[in-house]
Amino acid sequence: MSKVLSELVQMLALERIEENLFRGQSQDLGWGTVYGGQVLGQALSAAVQTVPPERAVHSLHAYFLRRGDVAKPIVYEVDRIRDGKSFTTRRVVAIQSGQPIFNMSASFQVQEPGFEHQDPMPEAPPPESLPTEQERMAHYTARLPGPARERVTKDRPFEVRTDDPEDDIFLPSPRLPRRMVWVRTVAKLPDDPALHRYLLAYVSDYSFVMTALTPHGMTWLTPGMQVASIDHVMWFHQPFRCDEWLLHVMESPSAHGARGLVRGRIFTRDGRLVASTAQEGLIRHHA
Numbered sequence: 001m002s003k004v005l006s007e008l009v010q011m012l013a014l015e016r017i018e019e020n021l022f023r024g025q026s027q028d029l030g031w032g033t034v035y036g037g038q039v040l041g042q043a044l045s046a047a048v049q050t051v052p053p054e055r056a057v058h059s060l061h062a063y064f065l066r067r068g069d070v071a072k073p074i075v076y077e078v079d080r081i082r083d084g085k086s087f088t089t090r091r092v093v094a095i096q097s098g099q100p101i102f103n104m105s106a107s108f109q110v111q112e113p114g115f116e117h118q119d120p121m122p123e124a125p126p127p128e129s130l131p132t133e134q135e136r137m138a139h140y141t142a143r144l145p146g147p148a149r150e151r152v153t154k155d156r157p158f159e160v161r162t163d164d165p166e167d168d169i170f171l172p173s174p175r176l177p178r179r180m181v182w183v184r185t186v187a188k189l190p191d192d193p194a195l196h197r198y199l200l201a202y203v204s205d206y207s208f209v210m211t212a213l214t215p216h217g218m219t220w221l222t223p224g225m226q227v228a229s230i231d232h233v234m235w236f237h238q239p240f241r242c243d244e245w246l247l248h249v250m251e252s253p254s255a256h257g258a259r260g261l262v263r264g265r266i267f268t269r270d271g272r273l274v275a276s277t278a279q280e281g282l283i284r285h286h287a
Contacts, residue, residue: 001187005157009189011038012045012198020078022046026070030154034068034101036229037205039094041198043104046076047090048194055088055108057197062104062232072096086110118237121271127182127245130161158183158203158242174217177252181207182245189243199242200266200275204234209281212252212260224286230259233278240266240274248277258284 001009007027014022024042026034040062048057068074079091087109094102133156161182165173183203189195209229213219220227240246250264264277 001189002155002157004155005185005187008038008157008199008202009195012041012195012202014042014045014049014076016049017075020050020080022049022076022078024074024076026068026072026074028070032070034070034074035205036064036232037202039064039068039074039102040104040205040232041202042074043076043092043094043102044106044201045194045198046078047092047104047106047108048198050078050080050090051088051108055110056193057106057236058109059235060104060106060201060233062102064102064229064231066096066099066101068094068096068101074101081105086112118273119265121247121267121273122180122249124180124182124247124249125163127161127184130163130182133160133162136162136164157185157199158206159186160206172214172217172219172222174215177211177215179207179211179214179250181248181250183242183248184245185243187243189241193239196240196242197236200236200240200246201234203242204248204264204266204275204277205229205232205279208232208248208250208262208264208277208279209260209283211250211262212255212281212283214252216255218285222285226282226284226286228282230280230282235276236274237276238272238274240268240272245269246274250277255283258282 011025014024017023029035075095077093081091082089087107090106092104093100163180247267248264250262252260252262254261259280260283261280265273266275267273
């Protein structure tokens with residue numbers, strides 16, 4: 001396993017400091033602030049560690065309240081709201097420097113048989129036919145400001161391949177608010193279904209809200225652009241592995257009031273719909 005992926009797996013495990021209290025550290029991805037997907041994954045890990053192993057998470061609803069500082073630990077406080085016959089509910093608050101920076105509610109269910117149907121997987125170019133994110137950025141690295149250059153050249157726990165136009169980084173043109181992104185971890189993982197769910201939560205936040213900028217011909221590098229996640233929702237439908245290719249299909253149905261809404265569906269390579277996602281984010285442009 002690569003060093004950066006191994007570090008992420010260790011951080012998602014958390015340190016238990018009391019019955020319902022956990023402490024986590026952060027990876028610096030080059031911004032000095034905590035990546036939202038990391039807090040999602042760690043909060044889910046904290047919740048899972050208070051739930052019987054036969055109950056798997058099926059949904060989570062989260063709000064990002066304040067920026068996190070990568071140099072300081074984050075404490076996760078779990079509230080055991082309900083333990084029912086079939087469902088278990090947990091609430092998690094992430095605290096840093098005495099202030100909540102994030103809160104999440106998650107629901108868990110015992111495995112049950114039932115009706116089945118799903119959306120079909122859209123046609124997508126195979127991941128091997130697409131450049132990696134590092135390959136796409138190679139031509140532009142010298143033009144990036146220092147912090148952004150550091151971010152895009154750092155080793156990553158996930159391999160990311162997208163069908164975005166190559167000139168979309170610096171010379172974006174308005175296009176339909178739809179993106180498809182292939183993701184998988186850079187190395188094989190243990191056979192722990194809970195770990196794969198933490199990691200999917202982690203990567204589901206990656207470049208998600210940016211989809212709301214595509215019809216406006218802007219990116220996170222556009223001067224004066226302020227982008228931040230406000231909330232994040234996930235529904236887990238079927239088992240999956242994050243060390244195998246997953247396709248995140250993202251669409252933005254609306255932007256209004258300096259906010260953009262994005263919805264997503266996550267498919268395995270063989271077409272199984274394993275998760276659904278939604279996020280609203282701040283997309284504010286200071287001309």
